[in-house]
Amino acid sequence: MQESNIPFFPTSFTSPNNSTNNSTNNSTSDSTTTTSKTTARRNSINGKPRWNFIKFGLVLFGLTTGFYTNTGLAGDYIQHPEFVSLLNELEAQHNYNRFEVIKLFADVERKDSILKAIARPAEKTMTWGRYRDIFLTASNIKNGIKFWDKHEKTLARASKEFGIPSEIMVAIIGVETRYGSNRGSYRVIDALSTLAFDYPPRASFFRKELIEFLKLKEIAGIDTATAKGSYAGAMGYPQFIPSSYHHYAVDYDKDSKTDLIENPVDAIGSVGNYFKVHGWQTGQPVTTRANLAATSDLAEEFNRQLKPKFNVGDFRSKGLIPVSKTEDKEPATAMKLEGKKGTEYWLGLTNFYVITRYNHSKLYAMAVYQLSKEIKLAKKKAI
Numbered sequence: 083m084q085e086s087n088i089p090f091f092p093t094s095f096t097s098p099n100n101s102t103n104n105s106t107n108n109s110t111s112d113s114t115t116t117t118s119k120t121t122a123r124r125n126s127i128n129g130k131p132r133w134n135f136i137k138f139g140l141v142l143f144g145l146t147t148g149f150y151t152n153t154g155l156a157g158d159y160i161q162h163p164e165f166v167s168l169l170n171e172l173e174a175q176h177n178y179n180r181f182e183v184i185k186l187f188a189d190v191e192r193k194d195s196i197l198k199a200i201a202r203p204a205e206k207t208m209t210w211g212r213y214r215d216i217f218l219t220a221s222n223i224k225n226g227i228k229f230w231d232k233h234e235k236t237l238a239r240a241s242k243e244f245g246i247p248s249e250i251m252v253a254i255i256g257v258e259t260r261y262g263s264n265r266g267s268y269r270v271i272d273a274l275s276t277l278a279f280d281y282p283p284r285a286s287f288f289r290k291e292l293i294e295f296l297k298l299k300e301i302a303g304i305d306t307a308t309a310k311g312s313y314a315g316a317m318g319y320p321q322f323i324p325s326s327y328h329h330y331a332v333d334y335d336k337d338s339k340t341d342l343i344e345n346p347v348d349a350i351g352s353v354g355n356y357f358k359v360h361g362w363q364t365g366q367p368v369t370t371r372a373n374l375a376a377t378s379d380l381a382e383e384f385n386r387q388l389k390p391k392f393n394v395g396d397f398r399s400k401g402l403i404p405v406s407k408t409e410d411k412e413p414a415t416a417m418k419l420e421g422k423k424g425t426e427y428w429l430g431l432t433n434f435y436v437i438t439r440y441n442h443s444k445l446y447a448m449a450v451y452q453l454s455k456e457i458k459l460a461k462k463k464a465i
């Protein structure tokens with residue numbers, strides 16, 4: 083698993099504390115808004131917020147002269163040595179106006195809840211049985227059908243153009259954001275700054291994402307001061323992080339704006355494009371349940387890596403027998419999952435690996451796959 087390349091984080095994993103965080107954040111921002119409005123009124127001259135002007139002036143002074151005030155007036159990272167380095171890079175290499183950047187970061191806040199959330203991703207702490215229960219729910223299946231019905235034409239077009247089954251695109255958006263209803267409550271700039279400046283294990287990865295995010299203002303019209311997303315800075319219906327937004331997002335309704343935050347049509351096309359680029363094999367299976375022979379000596383092969391290193395025939399000859407008809411030449415990886423009814427053995431095929439390119443987790447890919455199957459089945463029954 084290439085942690086540094088994890089492109090997405092299901093928004094649901096901004097919960098379990100997310101609902102708490104959401105309400106905390108909302109109430110905090112509400113009170114902040116009220117306070118700042120009051121402050122702005124109290125300090126305004128001819129309707130202009132004098133306090134903000136003074137604050138901005140102090141920050142400019144600190145950064146242009148090298149003298150940093152310790153008044154706590156600026157954002158949480160303005161005085162961070164890494165911020166100065168970022169500022170210099172943005173100016174020298176990306177043609178940013180230094181003062182515009184300082185102005186933007188003067189309100190950026192460190193979020194401790196993000197640092198807590200990223201330290202315990204659900205994919206690493208939960209069993210398959212528990213993880214499955216989060217996503218394979220009656221409401222996710224019912225809302226999946228609703229989303230599919232509402233966007234039937236777009237899904238059919240994307241399915242044909244990119245070669246991806248509609249139910250896979252629906253399930254991805256379902257797992258990521260409950261079909262757009264939970265797109266994240268953190269300001270992306272707060273999230274990416276917190277991780278870039280205060281999370282050393284992946285600071286360089288998130289620093290790059292922060293730069294990519296700033297560029298989205300010009301490229302995709304995203305308001306970098308207000309855009310919201312997950313704790314890891316993933317945005318919109320499909321929870322694309324900024325670099326994925328740059329590489330894979332498409333303007334699928336041709337309105338000249340690539341908008342994954344508000345536009346489900348662009349989101350569907352972008353998910354389809356993402357899967358196509360990552361090598362989805364149209365019409366091929368995703369995974370198969372398998373039985374393990376008592377004589378098998380495969381113990382060490384289970385869950386070793388996501389990328390298939392052997393093929394189905396290799397595993398068959400060692401006693402891991404696929405339940406569904408599967409070609410021996412198919413690349414495969416062996417998985418052992420702790421389900422609700424005991425241990426489950428699976429062979430993940432090429433398309434299973436492709437799903438893990440969206441989120442590098444076998445639990446995630448299995449949840450997407452099983453939800454997609456349930457939605458398709460229920461939709462068929464409903465017709």
Ligand SMILES: [Ca+2]
Pocket residue numbers: 332333334335336337338339340341345348
């Ligand atoms: Ca569009």
